[in-house]
Amino acid sequence: MAGATLADVIEELEAAYPPARAESWDAVGLVCGDPAQEVRRVLFAVDPVAAVAEEAVEWGADLIVTHHPLYLRGTTSVAATTPKGRLLHKLIKNDIALYTAHTNADVANPGVSDALARAVGLTGDLVPLRPFPDDPSRGLGRIGDLPSEMTLGEFAERAVAGLPETAHGIRVAGALSRRVARVAVSGGAGDSLLGTARAAGVDVFLTADLRHHPASEFVEQGGPALIDAAHWATEWPWLDSAASILGSSGVTVETRVSATVTDAWTRGY
Numbered sequence: 001m002a003g004a005t006l007a008d009v010i011e012e013l014e015a016a017y018p019p020a021r022a023e024s025w026d027a028v029g030l031v032c033g034d035p036a037q038e039v040r041r042v043l044f045a046v047d048p049v050a051a052v053a054e055e056a057v058e059w060g061a062d063l064i065v066t067h068h069p070l071y072l073r074g075t076t077s078v079a080a081t082t083p084k085g086r087l088l089h090k091l092i093k094n095d096i097a098l099y100t101a102h103t104n105a106d107v108a109n110p111g112v113s114d115a116l117a118r119a120v121g122l123t124g125d126l127v128p129l130r131p132f133p134d135d136p137s138r139g140l141g142r143i144g145d146l147p148s149e150m151t152l153g154e155f156a157e158r159a160v161a162g163l164p165e166t167a168h169g170i171r172v173a174g175a176l177s178r179r180v181a182r183v184a185v186s187g188g189a190g191d192s193l194l195g196t197a198r199a200a201g202v203d204v205f206l207t208a209d210l211r212h213h214p215a216s217e218f219v220e221q222g223g224p225a226l227i228d229a230a231h232w233a234t235e236w237p238w239l240d241s242a243a244s245i246l247g248s249s250g251v252t253v254e255t256r257v258s259a260t261v262t263d264a265w266t267r268g269y
């Protein structure tokens with residue numbers, strides 16, 4: 001049986017994560033690789049960084065699918081004089097392609113925030129926090145319910161248990177005794193969705209990269225409680241979901257989800 005080509009794999013990924021749904025500032029799709037090359041092993045990871053490239057070489061991957069783009073802005077050089085240039089050289093020398101599904105994976109159904117919602121224990125139907133006007137089943141973030149009402153402290157512990165461990169851990173804003181049942185989540189930096197989460201009337205909003213001033217003002221104004229998790233940890237659950245798309249497709253490839261923690265924060269004190 002003929003192996004899958006990179007083009008075959010990309011076709012499956014783009015059916016699930018249409019590039020046309022990516023934000024205009026984003027850079028998604030194939031970064032390096034020949035669409036005609038054969039792909040047997042696909043490694044899924046959040047970040048296109050040296051540790052992930054090393055893992056791909058060691059495992060014998062033919063393709064890395066990452067959530068974050070390698071280059072978000074234009075470049076005039078891919079020389080091996082920068083970390084990104086070195087990474088590209090390593091991949092090309094080892095015949096490893098790199099493909100990115102970023103904001104198009106965030107807004108997909110199921111997308112990044114569906115996987116995050118399930119990881120932290122939300123059950124039942126999930127709806128986008130900020131749905132697309134032309135397709136309410138897709139959009140940024142997800143709202144869902146906990147199986148039963150619990151305290152904010154209990155939910156925080158559930159989130160810690162459901163997310164991969166990082167040095168960052170999670171931070172909570174709000175009284176731990178507060179009762180919570182309806183939850184909004186958004187994988188990655190969710191600052192821009194604070195107002196949307198308040199307007200949605202949820203009890204708690206879990207996201208990443210929250211800053212002091214917006215979070216403080218939000219809590220002062222009686223907004224929902226906040227949980228700030230590690231950026232990497234909020235997006236990592238999606239990797240399994242993306243890998244399973246290839247697993248259930250017509251292409252025959254071996255998939256692996258990288259467990260290498262590539263969150264920027266490597267130690268908390």
Ligand SMILES: [Zn+2]
Binds near residue numbers: 067068189
């Ligand atoms: Zn991200």
